[in-house]
Amino acid sequence: EIVLTQSPATLSLSPGERGTLSCRASQSVSSYLAWYQQKPGQAPRLLIYDASNRATGIPARFSGSGSGTDFTLTISSLEPEDFAVYYCQQRINWPLTFGGGTKVEIK
Amino acid sequence: QVQLVESGGGVVQPGRSLRLSCAASGFTFSNYALHWVRQAPGKGLEWVTIISYDGSYKYYSDSVKGRFTISRDDSKNTLYLQMNSLRAEDTAVYYCARDRPTKTAVSGYLDYWGQGTLVTVSS
Numbered sequence: 001e002i003v004l005t006q007s008p009a010t011l012s013l014s015p016g017e018r019g020t021l022s023c024r025a026s027q028s029v030s031s032y033l034a035w036y037q038q039k040p041g042q043a044p045r046l047l048i049y050d051a052s053n054r055a056t057g058i059p060a061r062f063s064g065s066g067s068g069t070d071f072t073l074t075i076s077s078l079e080p081e082d083f084a085v086y087y088c089q090q091r092i093n094w095p096l097t098f099g100g101g102t103k104v105e106i107k
Numbered sequence: 108q109v110q111l112v113e114s115g116g117g118v119v120q121p122g123r124s125l126r127l128s129c130a131a132s133g134f135t136f137s138n139y140a141l142h143w144v145r146q147a148p149g150k151g152l153e154w155v156t157i158i159s160y161d162g163s164y165k166y167y168s169d170s171v172k173g174r175f176t177i178s179r180d181d182s183k184n185t186l187y188l189q190m191n192s193l194r195a196e197d198t199a200v201y202y203c204a205r206d207r208p209t210k211t212a213v214s215g216y217l218d219y220w221g222q223g224t225l226v227t228v229s230s
Contacts, residue, residue, distance in 0.1 A: 001169075036152075049207065095167075095168045099154045
């Protein structure tokens with residue numbers, strides 16, 4: 001199965017700062033990668049699919065990039081509601097797999 | 108609006124069975140593939156299984172293959188997960204999720220999620 005490694009495990013930032021999250025795949029997933037946001041006690045929310053397409057209703061401050069094995073989720077200017085855990089997920093092969101997550105916390 | 112509501116979780120002894128349900132509303136249920144994803148306490152997300160829109164194919168993670176069965180009843184707009192031979196490592200919140208619509212049969216992206224139901228396997 002494809003292993004997704006996210007870094008860093010924790011990102012400490014202040015509101016208004018730029019956040020850059022990384023996801024690396026153990027083999028190429030082409031552009032078949034998604035990003036999800038999860039807040040405590042809530043279900044995950046789809047943010048980005050196919051590496052760079054924002055899902056319905058997702059603010060423009062969220063952007064995704066990358067292809068092959070290296071991907072990035074960028075939050076251009078962190079809002080208070082953006083502090084959460086973020087997961088990447090690949091869909092090129094079964095089983096679908098998720099990364100271990102990056103927690104974005106308030107500095 | 109799209110809603111997915113899981114039920115059926117609880118505390119169960121190792122080796123026993125449990126059936127989860129996921130009631131859907133706000134979309135044409137029979138047109139969508141559906142997934143189960145789980146999350147152990149304090150851990151990350153683990154994909155469990157998918158069923159196609161017409162039930163003709165199903166995939167399972169290796170960790171549940173042969174023990175769990177996914178099914179759907181389009182007349183009731185309900186997704187199920189039959190879990191047999193439960194183990195302590197199956198303890199998790201179980202989410203049902205809708206497969207994001209696409210021109211192909213399955214996108215593999217999960218665009219709507221329920222709030223989850225907790226399954227605890229313990230003696």
